[in-house]
Amino acid sequence: GLGDVYKRQTLKRTDSPTVSEEGVFIICSWCVSVGIEVQSADLESGYFQGVKLWYTLVLQQPDGGLPDDSIAHDDYLLANVPIYGTSAAGRGLYFRLRTLFLQHGLRENFVVAALHSYSVEGEVWIMIGTHVDDLFFGNLAKAAELMNAILSEIILGKTCKRNFTFRGCEIRTDDDLTSRVTCEKTTDKLEPIRLGPERSNNSPDDECTQ
Secondary structure (H helix, E strand, O other), X not given: OOEEHHHHOOOOOOOOOOOOHHHHHHHHHHHHHXXXXXXXXXXXXHHHHOOOOOOOEEEEOOOOOOOOOOOOOOOEEEEOOOOOOOOOHHHHHHHHHHHHHHHOOOEEOOOOOOEEEEEEOOEEEEEEEEEOOEEEEEEOHHHHXXXXXXHOOOOEEEXXXXXXXXXXXEEEEOOOOOEEEEXXXXXXXXXXXXXXXXXXXXXXXXXXXX
């Protein structure tokens, strides 16, 4: 594919913060404590919904060039929008979502990256975390209008409630709105580690060693 020349430079920031597992657990805990469902949604063609780049992206042609006789084999291409596969793509989308949340009155968490919330007189109404082009959120019924206004400004793909996977975690919500978070797929990859008596500080006859 097209090579991003800037990915070999350190002058341009291309990082795009994503919500941590701790942030996911905070949202789950809050949703359970207030008795609401936790939800997820992904953005359709998310990178195309990002903001324009604040610098020019220089793209090198792929091996073999492009099927266009008007473009010389050693020409470079310039772009000012995020392109999937380049290092700057995620940052443009991150800025788009962050700006959207702040414009609607949400506040950015100063400890957990990519976690935003909306509160009224000390009561939290909305919590939402982002992981690239995926959203993980919950909102009180009285915040439904605000939440719908936020979601209406982006193009969503699939939305999920109750049972879904986010950041490798399986989220299951019971009828009583209790949420269960597991990582079965990750656990399945773990292999047992056997410690022989020679690696134990206990006596070979100790019950734990046996």
